[in-house]
Amino acid sequence: MHKSLVSLPTFIKTLPALIFLIAASTVSAAEYFTIEDGELQRPTGYREWVYVGTPVTPDELNDGKAAFPEFHNVYIDPESWAHWKVTGEFREGTILIKELVAVGSKAAVSGNGYFQGDFVGLEATIKSAEYFPNEPGNWAYYSFSTPDLETLTTTAEQMPTASCNSCHDASASDDFVFTQYYPVLRAGKGTGPAATGGVLSSLIMGR
């Protein structure tokens, strides 16, 4: 009688982990962007992707002329989020969206501060060795914003590398992404189901 390498009870015990690994590795490689003739087509549906964080750097805290006077609501596409949860890495084909939101009200019944007003712009960054083999970290940057703050372009050309990537290279915490300001990414890095919120009683994860 031959002896199996793994006993049946051991096999059963490791089954959930095995299923998880197989499910993670067979995830389809759908991309959430389209590049045609070298231009990124404006992404859609991103408000139903996974939100990762919002910084605000208003004019009055920056001598009246902030480089980025709006709130930046940042999203990651769902499949890259699923990959991030398991591996803690940005997969080939990751797209992050930065939706620009004007500072609206500065006072409410809850106190003085900054409250989100109108949508005023849209930017995106994509990591792809296939499309951007020569960009640092394989990240490229795009803007669909227009000066009137009321319309978006339909397509966007890749921004010059130096205009975005140099700051990201110098200051972003994790693979050119400012994860230090995005608590959902920070706490969720490689933490599996706990990344989705509310699973653990402890909030220490990611500190």
Added chain:
Amino acid sequence: MHKSLVSLPTFIKTLPALIFLIAASTVSAAEYFTIEDGELQRPTGYREWVYVGTPVTPDELNDGKAAFPEFHNVYIDPESWAHWKVTGEFREGTILIKELVAVGSKAAVSGNGYFQGDFVGLEATIKSAEYFPNEPGNWAYYSFSTPDLETLTTTAEQMPTASCNSCHDASASDDFVFTQYYPVLRAGKGTGPAATGGVLSSLIMGR
């Protein structure tokens, strides 16, 4: 020969709208919360729901003692979002999550401002005529936050009506919800697929 009420070409033209209405009305009524023995069980997975907006009312803009010194990242459950997109109303069984995030850094390469630090708390509000027939607007409020800012409770009792609902009643724009500060809800109210972002070139929607 009998005459049909609608001509075939007219029927074909209205088909997409019909399919949309049928799809919208047959949405299942899944709920994203569990109330047991009068207590709300801590929701999970909300970071994968639909994000609607973030206000911040920091201490230093409120004489050092803000009522809400954190960022508030607000989410709506996916099914209530689907309903909101089509009808512009909060359905029976809507749950909104408010994840509290400490102000972290106040300066970055992008400028001076407010950047999201650590998760420090979790609150929720639910609209249900079934569970809260006597609450104004049928909304009830819950908090899983703890004073140590490092842990969450597993369950939460309903807050006294006056502690939350009075401000919401007096100042919130739409059915006790502060939609005036949540651009995703404001722009998405009853706008169908356009609510998901990037579909239209115009950003005027919801202003």
